[in-house]
Amino acid sequence: MNQQNISRRDALRLLALASAAGAIAPQLVSAAETNSTEPKSLHGQIQEQLRMGSEQIAILVYPEFTALDALGPHYALAGMMGATVRFVAKTLDLVPCEGASKGGFCVKPQLTFADCPEDLDLLLVPGGLTGTLAAIEDKETIKFLQSRAAKTKLVGSVCTGSLVLGAAGLLKGRRATSHWQMLEVLKDVGATPVSERVVFDGTDRVTAAGVSAGLDLGFELVRRYRGDFYAKGIQLLGEYDPHPTFPGGGNPKTADPTVVNMLNMMHAPLVEKFKEAIQHALAKSNR
Numbered sequence: 001m002n003q004q005n006i007s008r009r010d011a012l013r014l015l016a017l018a019s020a021a022g023a024i025a026p027q028l029v030s031a032a033e034t035n036s037t038e039p040k041s042l043h044g045q046i047q048e049q050l051r052m053g054s055e056q057i058a059i060l061v062y063p064e065f066t067a068l069d070a071l072g073p074h075y076a077l078a079g080m081m082g083a084t085v086r087f088v089a090k091t092l093d094l095v096p097c098e099g100a101s102k103g104g105f106c107v108k109p110q111l112t113f114a115d116c117p118e119d120l121d122l123l124l125v126p127g128g129l130t131g132t133l134a135a136i137e138d139k140e141t142i143k144f145l146q147s148r149a150a151k152t153k154l155v156g157s158v159c160t161g162s163l164v165l166g167a168a169g170l171l172k173g174r175r176a177t178s179h180w181q182m183l184e185v186l187k188d189v190g191a192t193p194v195s196e197r198v199v200f201d202g203t204d205r206v207t208a209a210g211v212s213a214g215l216d217l218g219f220e221l222v223r224r225y226r227g228d229f230y231a232k233g234i235q236l237l238g239e240y241d242p243h244p245t246f247p248g249g250g251n252p253k254t255a256d257p258t259v260v261n262m263l264n265m266m267h268a269p270l271v272e273k274f275k276e277a278i279q280h281a282l283a284k285s286n287r
Contacts, residue, residue, distance in 0.1 A: 054082050055080065055084070055122065057083060072215040076221065125158070133273055152204075158211070167189065
């Protein structure tokens, strides 16, 4: 009886997602709720479009990571029924995101480096600024990424998280992207910089550009795991239809040149710090 209830509940959720995607009329959901035999008969039909899965996904968090880098893709990935999406860190202590000391928040990990599964479907690394610099030079973090990458099907990053992957030697000879100000630093880890929102290299590496590109990555991953129809439903449920305040203002090629120059001047020392951190990390790994 309990199994039937679970199956019915899953069917109703699938119907709701299908309705949101616009392929099944909303009244079908209403009918399913009132007719106990309907969900069971429709379940097989819906599964043809909305595949169930059992993906094991871990998102690395470390002190001072950029929150949206991790939470953006988490929203889309956690919407995949059957998938398990967990945060992993050195310990199970709360991990402060960037700016937590000024009113930000913390994330509670569900996994430690020690108990994180080795054969993940996806391991994702967010970026940041000072916290990411520390992660690049942190021996435990780098060792964890190297060990899990050996068996994980897909290893990815958002923003400067790609530099953490690079410091672990996981982007050597790969096409990759990062925050636009850090693209050239990718060369220092042996990667080929690509100025695109989301970059897949083979079947086992994916990188996303700065911060908001993590949202694009999340939907693209749902598309690859569950197909176009499912991804459309998740995108619509999240009402992801960006209308930026300044169209083109988020791309250095089309943004106000004065703003681009200002940010480049402000962050030039930071870019150098990332270069230095990468050099130190690579020197350690070669000893």
